[in-house]
Amino acid sequence: MTEQIQGIREHMIINGKAVEMSHGERIPVYNPATGKVIAHQGEAGAEGVDQAVKAAHQALTNSEWTQMLPAQRERLLLKLADLVEANGDELAQLETTNNGKLLSMSYGLEVYSGAQWLRYMAGWATKVSGDVLNVSIPFPPNTGYHAYTRLEPVGVVAAIVPWNFPMLMAIWKMAPALAAGCTVVLKPAEETPLTAIRLAELALEAGIPAGVFNVITGTGEVTGAALTAHPLVNKISFTGSTEVGHIIARQAAQDMKRVALELGGKSPVLIFDDCDVEQAVQGAANAIFFNQGQVCTAGSRVYIQKGIYDEVVKGIAAMADQMVLGSGLDENTQIGPLVSARQKARVEKYIEIGQGEGRQVTSNTSVPEQGFFVRPTVFADVDIGARISQEEIFGPVLVANTFSDEAEAIALANQTQFGLGASVWTNDVNRIHRLVPAVTAGTVWVNTHNMLDPHMPFGGFKQSGVGREHGKSSVEAYLESKSVCIAYNK
Numbered sequence: 001m002t003e004q005i006q007g008i009r010e011h012m013i014i015n016g017k018a019v020e021m022s023h024g025e026r027i028p029v030y031n032p033a034t035g036k037v038i039a040h041q042g043e044a045g046a047e048g049v050d051q052a053v054k055a056a057h058q059a060l061t062n063s064e065w066t067q068m069l070p071a072q073r074e075r076l077l078l079k080l081a082d083l084v085e086a087n088g089d090e091l092a093q094l095e096t097t098n099n100g101k102l103l104s105m106s107y108g109l110e111v112y113s114g115a116q117w118l119r120y121m122a123g124w125a126t127k128v129s130g131d132v133l134n135v136s137i138p139f140p141p142n143t144g145y146h147a148y149t150r151l152e153p154v155g156v157v158a159a160i161v162p163w164n165f166p167m168l169m170a171i172w173k174m175a176p177a178l179a180a181g182c183t184v185v186l187k188p189a190e191e192t193p194l195t196a197i198r199l200a201e202l203a204l205e206a207g208i209p210a211g212v213f214n215v216i217t218g219t220g221e222v223t224g225a226a227l228t229a230h231p232l233v234n235k236i237s238f239t240g241s242t243e244v245g246h247i248i249a250r251q252a253a254q255d256m257k258r259v260a261l262e263l264g265g266k267s268p269v270l271i272f273d274d275c276d277v278e279q280a281v282q283g284a285a286n287a288i289f290f291n292q293g294q295v296c297t298a299g300s301r302v303y304i305q306k307g308i309y310d311e312v313v314k315g316i317a318a319m320a321d322q323m324v325l326g327s328g329l330d331e332n333t334q335i336g337p338l339v340s341a342r343q344k345a346r347v348e349k350y351i352e353i354g355q356g357e358g359r360q361v362t363s364n365t366s367v368p369e370q371g372f373f374v375r376p377t378v379f380a381d382v383d384i385g386a387r388i389s390q391e392e393i394f395g396p397v398l399v400a401n402t403f404s405d406e407a408e409a410i411a412l413a414n415q416t417q418f419g420l421g422a423s424v425w426t427n428d429v430n431r432i433h434r435l436v437p438a439v440t441a442g443t444v445w446v447n448t449h450n451m452l453d454p455h456m457p458f459g460g461f462k463q464s465g466v467g468r469e470h471g472k473s474s475v476e477a478y479l480e481s482k483s484v485c486i487a488y489n490k
Ligand code: NAD
Pocket: 160, 161, 162, 163, 164, 187, 188, 189, 190, 218, 219, 220, 221, 223, 224, 225, 228, 239, 240, 241, 242, 244, 245, 247, 248, 261, 262, 263, 264, 265, 295, 296, 297, 392, 394, 420, 459, 460, 464, 465
């Protein structure tokens, strides 16, 4: 028996139509709070990928979409933002039921922020411009040159997203791509396909032409791999694990496809003894436990200056132990379930490893029997070389240790393969300006963590990825520059 939930669709959206297909068995979709199946999705496979990519390619060939004025594209994205908000109740319930996150987070991040990102990116459609170039070509005699750059859509975009912010990340990719005039084939994660399909339906309702935004479902190994390998795909925009990022980078290199990679992290939280300790305790707990720790920039390592170490660790552990676990639909819940049985097993394995690598300072109280719940867990005194200090757990597990001075804090912060986010907690303005350039991370927060904005570029150093999303750079990433050089008689 599947639950009756509003907004569930088991089809894909290809060329403006609902398409039912599955290459092989359909894949179950779960409610992580109950562990029950709520839908079955199809596996698009090579055939579904081919249909969707060809539709996206066709929509770029002298079509309604390519003839559209930038202002018309802007208006369609604004209309989509309105529709996302107008359908906010359904979308938020659907996201929470499929992903497990708190309903307030589904409203605030997937729906409200999703609409905010759509509106911001809509504005860029009318602001893309090349340059007029003052060139110095000296010959032949009596010849002048007018040179300029045009920015053209890169073409068909394959967008592949993970399950932790399903609709928001779909919007992070499709909104700038469409603002730039590209077309998109999006593959949501197999765990969380539901809101992306509704987003594609709303895009059609907004008037975005058929074929411009397609959503296909399926596993990474089959459908994702076929999508990244398709010869008509011009750009791959991927968010997910560093491991899969490597596979995709190799595929892109082989075909010379453009590629953007937003990958994993192990973001440090550096707490200095001059900070507001209460604020830092609260901030560090939120940095790791928000979205059950399933956040690429989760503050999963906290380093605390010696004098306040015990107080801060105790404070975070107390907050962790007091957190109420339950369904994201229940307004008293502070920690929802993890997304899947597989993710729960992965996080529990790391907790077991952690028991041999650090001192567990949180209690082991029971979790709800049904569903994929894991208690927030804190390990103190964990060495930088430990597996739980180095590997991305992607769950509510925090490692803590001390530092004595700035140099040691910086060394600890930078001593992983990742470089996505970091936060510094201090009230010393000089220290802030010394630390910001010294920490190797795409975003450094000061006295806050995990705050994002559509105008603020986001991405990683080192193994955390290549490229930046959001801001102007997001739209530029979906454009190719063409130089034009026109000779004229002087
Ligand atoms: P994942 O890499 O397993 O999967 C991500 C997506 O890639 C899914 O849609 C999956 O189906 C697809 N995929 C898997 N194998 C593929 C293949 N061979 N070819 C093409 N597509 C394939 O990651 P996950 O477990 O779903 O998500 C968690 C990871 O995502 C974490 O590492 C997290 O840090 C990362 N993440 C990064 C950011 C960021 O912006 N840097 C944001 C959120 C999550």
